[in-house]
Amino acid sequence: MVLNIIDDICIKVAEKVTPSKEERDKIERLTKEIIFKLVNEASKENIDAEIRVDGSIAKDTWLQGEADIDVFMRVPPTLTRGDLEVKCLNIAKKAFEGYKIVERYAEHPYLETWIEETRVNIVPCFKVERGKWLSATDRTPFHTDFMKEKLNDVLKREVRILKKFMKGTGLYGAEIKIGGFSGFLCEILTLYYGSFKNVLEAASNWRKKQVIDVAGWFLGRKEEAYDLFDENLIVVDPVDKSRNAAASVFESKFWEFVSASRMFLKKPSLKFFYPPSQKILSEKEVSEKLSKANLDLLFLVFGEVDAVVDVLWGQLYKTENALKNFLKANDFKVFRSASWSDEKEVNVILFELERKNISSPKKHMGPPVEKHKESEDFLVKHLYAEDTVAGPWIERERWFVEKKRRWSDAEKLLSFYLSNNGGRSIGVASKIAEKLKKNGFQILSWIEMQKLYNNKKEFAQFISRFIDGRPIWLE
Known part of the structure; x- marks a missing residue:
C-alpha cells in the first residue's frame, strides 16, 4: 500500500518538475546566444577561451521553471590566477553590458546575471587535464561529461x-x-x-x-x-x-x-516536495510562546557587511558560533542560536537564552583537600578576594567558594566585548568585526525587534520558523 502511494507521488512530482518543450526551446536559444556573446568578446580580447554550458542544463537534470544556465569559460593554464579572475570577468561584463550583474564567490569570483527571467552564472576556470586542477571549478566540466555519459x-x-x-x-x-x-x-x-x-x-x-x-x-x-x-x-x-x-x-x-x-x-x-508556506506568527503569539517557555531572545543587529554572499554567510556562522560559546563560557545557558540576513543592509544573530540576566553569586568548585599545594593556592586566591561572597568552605572532600559574577547581564557582556575592536578577541569574524567597529551595532530584546518583524516578511518567517523549532517536514 505504502509503495503504491510512493509510486503515485513520484509520478505526480515527475510530471511537475520535468521541463516542457517550450522551456527546453527557450533555454536552448538562450544558451546559444550567451555562448555567441562570450566567444565574440573573448576573441576581441585575444583570450583563447573554450565557452561551454555545464551544470544541470548540460546534463538535462534541471527542474521545470528553475533553470540556471551555468556557462564556463575554460582558459589555458598558462594564464595566471589573476588573469582568470580579472580578464575573464571583464570579458563577461562587457558581453552582458546593460544587464544587472552581481559578483558572487565560490572558490574564486564568478558573475551572476538574469536574462529573460533566467539566472545565468558565468564561471571562469582553467582548461586542464583531469587531475591537474588549478582551481576548484576546473573539475566541473569533467563532472558534466561523467554524468552525461552515465x-x-x-x-x-x-x-x-x-x-x-x-x-x-x-x-x-x-x-x-x-x-x-x-x-x-x-x-x-x-x-x-x-x-x-x-x-x-x-x-x-x-x-x-x-x-x-x-x-x-x-x-x-x-x-x-x-x-x-x-x-x-x-x-x-x-x-x-x-x-x-x-x-x-x-x-x-x-x-x-x-x-x-x-x-x-x-x-x-x-x-x-511541496511544503505549506511558513505561517507567520503574530507578535502576540511569539511573545506568548516565549513567556510560556520562560525563555529570552537576544538579538545582535548590524548593517551591511562588505562581502559577497557566500563569504557573508561564512562570517555570520563563524561569529554566531563564537558568541554562543562565549556566552556559555560566562555561565549563560544558550539553548539555540541562528543567523539571518537580507544580504543587503540588515544582519541579525539570534540567541535563545534560559535567562539573559542570571543571579550574581556562583558556586565555584576547588581542589580536593588531600591535594596540599592546590588547596593552598586556592585559599590564597579566594580567601580575601574582593569578588568572594562567601567561603571558602569544605564540602565532602573538596573546597568550594561563592564568587560574585563579573557579568550577570548577557546584553552588557556582549556590548562590552563587541565594543572592543569589534569583538575580535572573542572570535568575531574579521569582516563583521570591522563593521561593528566602524559602524556600531545594537543588542536588542524581542520587544525591540518587533518593528523589523513587522517591516520585513522574510525576517518574520525566519522568527516564526525559529519559534516553531522543528523541520518543515516533521509532523
Missing part, C-alpha cells in the same frame, strides 16, 4: 524527483547559507542507488562515516577513505578520488536527510 532518461527523471524532495525539505543547496546537498550530489546518489526510492531507503539506514563511491576508487579499501576524509558523509568525487563531494554538507543537514527519508517512507506525502 545518466539515461530514467535516471534523469529520478534525479529530478530527488532534487525536488531536497528542496521541499529545505536540504537543497551547497552554498554556505544552506550547507545542504548540491545538484551534483543528488545526481551521484541517484546513479549510485538507481532510483529516488532506493536513495531514501538507503539513507534511512545511513550511519556515521557513510561511504558512497560511485566510481569505485576505494573498492575493497574503505578504510583508506576513512583515513582521507573526516566527514560523516563521504561521497567520493567520481573524477577526483581526493575530494569528498559531500564535504560542504552540514552535519545537521546530513542527519535531517536521514530522518526525512525515514519519515517519508513511513508516511509518504506530497508535502515533502
Whole structure:
C-alpha cells in the first residue's frame, strides 16, 4: 500500500518538475546566444577561451521553471590566477553590458546575471587535464561529461524527483547559507542507488562515516577513505578520488536527510516536495510562546557587511558560533542560536537564552583537600578576594567558594566585548568585526525587534520558523 502511494507521488512530482518543450526551446536559444556573446568578446580580447554550458542544463537534470544556465569559460593554464579572475570577468561584463550583474564567490569570483527571467552564472576556470586542477571549478566540466555519459532518461527523471524532495525539505543547496546537498550530489546518489526510492531507503539506514563511491576508487579499501576524509558523509568525487563531494554538507543537514527519508517512507506525502508556506506568527503569539517557555531572545543587529554572499554567510556562522560559546563560557545557558540576513543592509544573530540576566553569586568548585599545594593556592586566591561572597568552605572532600559574577547581564557582556575592536578577541569574524567597529551595532530584546518583524516578511518567517523549532517536514 505504502509503495503504491510512493509510486503515485513520484509520478505526480515527475510530471511537475520535468521541463516542457517550450522551456527546453527557450533555454536552448538562450544558451546559444550567451555562448555567441562570450566567444565574440573573448576573441576581441585575444583570450583563447573554450565557452561551454555545464551544470544541470548540460546534463538535462534541471527542474521545470528553475533553470540556471551555468556557462564556463575554460582558459589555458598558462594564464595566471589573476588573469582568470580579472580578464575573464571583464570579458563577461562587457558581453552582458546593460544587464544587472552581481559578483558572487565560490572558490574564486564568478558573475551572476538574469536574462529573460533566467539566472545565468558565468564561471571562469582553467582548461586542464583531469587531475591537474588549478582551481576548484576546473573539475566541473569533467563532472558534466561523467554524468552525461552515465545518466539515461530514467535516471534523469529520478534525479529530478530527488532534487525536488531536497528542496521541499529545505536540504537543497551547497552554498554556505544552506550547507545542504548540491545538484551534483543528488545526481551521484541517484546513479549510485538507481532510483529516488532506493536513495531514501538507503539513507534511512545511513550511519556515521557513510561511504558512497560511485566510481569505485576505494573498492575493497574503505578504510583508506576513512583515513582521507573526516566527514560523516563521504561521497567520493567520481573524477577526483581526493575530494569528498559531500564535504560542504552540514552535519545537521546530513542527519535531517536521514530522518526525512525515514519519515517519508513511513508516511509518504506530497508535502515533502511541496511544503505549506511558513505561517507567520503574530507578535502576540511569539511573545506568548516565549513567556510560556520562560525563555529570552537576544538579538545582535548590524548593517551591511562588505562581502559577497557566500563569504557573508561564512562570517555570520563563524561569529554566531563564537558568541554562543562565549556566552556559555560566562555561565549563560544558550539553548539555540541562528543567523539571518537580507544580504543587503540588515544582519541579525539570534540567541535563545534560559535567562539573559542570571543571579550574581556562583558556586565555584576547588581542589580536593588531600591535594596540599592546590588547596593552598586556592585559599590564597579566594580567601580575601574582593569578588568572594562567601567561603571558602569544605564540602565532602573538596573546597568550594561563592564568587560574585563579573557579568550577570548577557546584553552588557556582549556590548562590552563587541565594543572592543569589534569583538575580535572573542572570535568575531574579521569582516563583521570591522563593521561593528566602524559602524556600531545594537543588542536588542524581542520587544525591540518587533518593528523589523513587522517591516520585513522574510525576517518574520525566519522568527516564526525559529519559534516553531522543528523541520518543515516533521509532523
